[in-house]
Amino acid sequence: MCGRFALTSTPDAVQSLLAVTDFEPFPPRYNIAPTQPILMAMSGPTRAPGSNLPARQTMLVRWGLIPSWAKNPADLSLLFNARSETAAEKASFRTAMRHRRTLVPANGFYEWRRVGSKKAEPYWIRPKHGGLIAFGGLMESWSEPGGTEMDTGAILTTEANEDLRGIHHRMPVVIQPEDFERWLDCLNQEPRHVADLLKPAQPDFFEAVPVSDRVNKVANVGPDLQERVERREEARSAPKPRDDGGQLDLF
Template sequence: MCGRFALNATPDAVQSLLAVMDIDPFPPRYNIAPTQPILMALAGPAGGPGSNLPPRQAMLVRWGLIPSWAKNPADLPLLFNARSETAAEKASFRAAMRHRRALVPASGFYEWRRIGNKRAEPYWVRPRHGGVIAFAGLMESWSEPGGTELDTGAILTVDANEDLRGIHHRMPVVIDQQDFARWLDCLNQEPRDVADLLRPADPGFFEAVPVSDKVNKVANMGPELQERAEGRAAALDDEPKDAGDDQLTLF
C-alpha cells in the first residue's frame, strides 16, 4: 500500500527526469496524503517531424481516483491505490489503465509496520542511492453534475519485495526511466503489453528508515519527518500483521 509519500526533489530535477513541459515551482513536500494535489506526468501532444515539443505533460490531480461514471463520489471508497494485478479488469480503473497511464514523481514513501496488537511503527522508505523516482499512476477526469471537471489519480501497488515485506505486504510500483515511454504510450501499448512493468522493485533498491510517529498527523509537513528515530531498530525479521487492503486504515 502507499498511503503517504514525499517529493523533496527540486522542480528542475523532476522536469529533467520526466522530460515534461515547464512545471510551476513547488516547495518540498514531506507528507503528501490522499485527497491532496499530486503531480503526474502523462504522454504529451504528438509533434511532427523535427518538433521540439517535450514528449510528456505535467498536471496536478487530486490523489484519490474518481471513476468517470461515478454519480456521487461520497458513495465510493477513497481510491488512492489500485492493485496492479487487477486494475485492467476493475470497473473503477479499467479505462484509465487503457487510456490514461501516468507517472508520479516521488522521493520515497512512508509505510507502517504492525505486529500483533502493537501500534503501527512508521518507516520512511527511500531509494538507497537517493534521487527522484516515478511510481506507476492512473489518471481519470470526473465531471460533477454542475459541469466542473476534476482530474484525479491513483498509485498502482504490487506485492512487496523481500526487503520490505517485513513492514507491509504491498508497495508502490516503480517504473524504471528506460520504461517511461512504453508505460505512457497508451496509443500503441495495451495494458497487457505493459504488464511486465508492474513488478516489485529489485532487492536493495529501497532502504527503510524508522521514523517518529509525527508523520501520522497530516498537519506535520517538515523535513524532520524523515529523520531516523532514536531507539528504533531497522531490523525487519518478523512478519507484520496483515491488515488487508483497507486503504482507509491509516486515515
C-alpha cells in the same frame, strides 16, 4: 500500499527526470496525503519538438481516483491506490489503465509496520541511490453535476519485495526511466503489453529508515519527518503481513 509519500527534489530535477516542458515550480513536500494535489506526468496530445513521440505534460490531480461513471464520490471508498494485478479488469481502473497511465515523481514513501494489535511504527522508505523515482499512476477525470471537471489519480501497487515484506505486504510500483516511454504510450501499448513493468522493485533498491510518529499527522510537513529514530528492532520479530488489499486504509 502507498498512503503517504514525499517529493522534495528541486523542480529542475523533476523536470529533467520526466522530460517535461510545461512545468510550474513548487516547494518541497514532506508528507503528501490522500485527497491532496499530487503531480503526474502523462503523454500529451501533441508531438515533442523534433520527435515522433508524444510530448509529455504535467498536471496536478486530486490523490484519490474517482471513476468517470461515479454519480456521488461520497458513496465510494477513497481509491488512492490501485492493485496492479487487477487494475486492467476492475471497473474503477480499467479505462484509466488503458488510456491514461501516468508517472508520479517521488523521493520515497512512508509505510507503517504493525506492532501488536494497535500500534504501528512508521518508516521512511527511500531509494538507496537517493534522488528521484517515479511511481506508476493512473489518471481519471470526473465531472461534477454542475459540469466542473476534476482530475483525479491513484498510485499502482504490487507485492512488496523481500526487503520490505516485514513492514507491509504491498509497495508502490516503480517505473524505471528506460521504461517511461513504453509505460506512457497508451496509443500503441495496451495494458497487457506493459504488465511486465508492474513488479516489485529489485532487492536492495530501497532502504527503510525508522522515523517518528509525527508523520501520522497530516499537519506535520517539515523535513524532520524523515530523520531516523532509534528502535530496539532486534527485540521484535516481523509481524505476519496483513492481507487486507492495502488500498483503502491509510495504515
